[in-house]
Amino acid sequence: MTLIRPAHEADLAAVAAIYNVEVEQGVGTFDTEPKGPGHFAARLDAADPRDVFLVAEEGGIVGGFAYSGPFRPRPAYAATRETSVYLASSARGRGLGRALYTELLARLDAADVHTTMAVIALPNDASEALHAALGFERVGVLREVGHKHGRWVDTAWWQRLP
Numbered sequence: 197m198t199l200i201r202p203a204h205e206a207d208l209a210a211v212a213a214i215y216n217v218e219v220e221q222g223v224g225t226f227d228t229e230p231k232g233p234g235h236f237a238a239r240l241d242a243a244d245p246r247d248v249f250l251v252a253e254e255g256g257i258v259g260g261f262a263y264s265g266p267f268r269p270r271p272a273y274a275a276t277r278e279t280s281v282y283l284a285s286s287a288r289g290r291g292l293g294r295a296l297y298t299e300l301l302a303r304l305d306a307a308d309v310h311t312t313m314a315v316i317a318l319p320n321d322a323s324e325a326l327h328a329a330l331g332f333e334r335v336g337v338l339r340e341v342g343h344k345h346g347r348w349v350d351t352a353w354w355q356r357l358p
Contacts, residue, residue, distance in 0.1 A: 198292060200299045203240060203249040203261060208233035210258035211251065214284050223317040223349050224282060226342045239263050246277065246307035248300055252292050259287035262296040264304055267313050275310040289322075297330055301356070312356040317342065317349050324352065332356040 203211065212233045218224035219231065239249040242265070249263040260283035267276040279300060281293050304312055314332060316323045324334070332354040340348035 197254070198259075198295055199253045200250055200295055201253065203236075203251045203263075205237065205240060207251050207258050207261070208236045208240075211236050211261050211282075214258070214261065214282050217285065218282060221345075223342065223344050224320075226317075226344060226349075228344065239265070244274070246304065246309055248303045248307075250296055250300055250303075252283075252287070252296050254287075254292075259284050260292050260296055262300045264300060264309075264312075267311075275308070276313060277304060277309050277311075278313045278315070279304075280314070293323075293326055294330070297326065301330060305358070310358060314354040314356075316352045316354060318352055324354075327354045327356075330356070 212231055212235065215225065216230040219227045219229065242249065244266065247264045250261060251258045252260040260281065262279065262281040264277040264279045267273045267278045281296050283293055301312065312332070314327055316327065318337070333356070334352055335355045336353045338351050338353070341351055342349040
């Protein structure tokens with residue numbers, strides 16, 4: 197059984213391990229250096245009370261995580277949050293991303309977040325399909341904005357309005 201719950205400090209090593217696979221092998225993040233658990237500790241005590249940091253746990257093992265954060269630092273953007281979901285490779289294709297995102301969006305809705313944004317490195321058909329199924333709309337593509345693993349990467353911008 198999958199448990200979606202708030203992240204705790206004890207989860208941060210597993211969170212960092214999942215994230216660092218994308219750092220080192222993927223384009224799901226444009227970070228290029230691995231991050232330690234301390235990098236994620238600030239998300240536990242988010243500056244904005246609307247922000248959420250969740251993990252998906254199966255049999256005591258963290259298989260994925262999701263969080264929200266500021267879209268942009270200026271005050272007029274405060275009701276807009278950017279979201280991210282990361283899954284361990286062993287947890288993909290089993291509905292874990294949908295479960296995490298569903299809970300994340302429910303909590304953001306309850307916190308009166310007006311707009312939710314997501315940025316998806318392309319190509320990523322599975323992530324784009326998930327976002328569309330959860331009510332996001334693709335609102336743009338930025339061409340060749342990241343360079344990672346020897347290639348230029350496009351990003352699709354997805355937006356969910358109430």
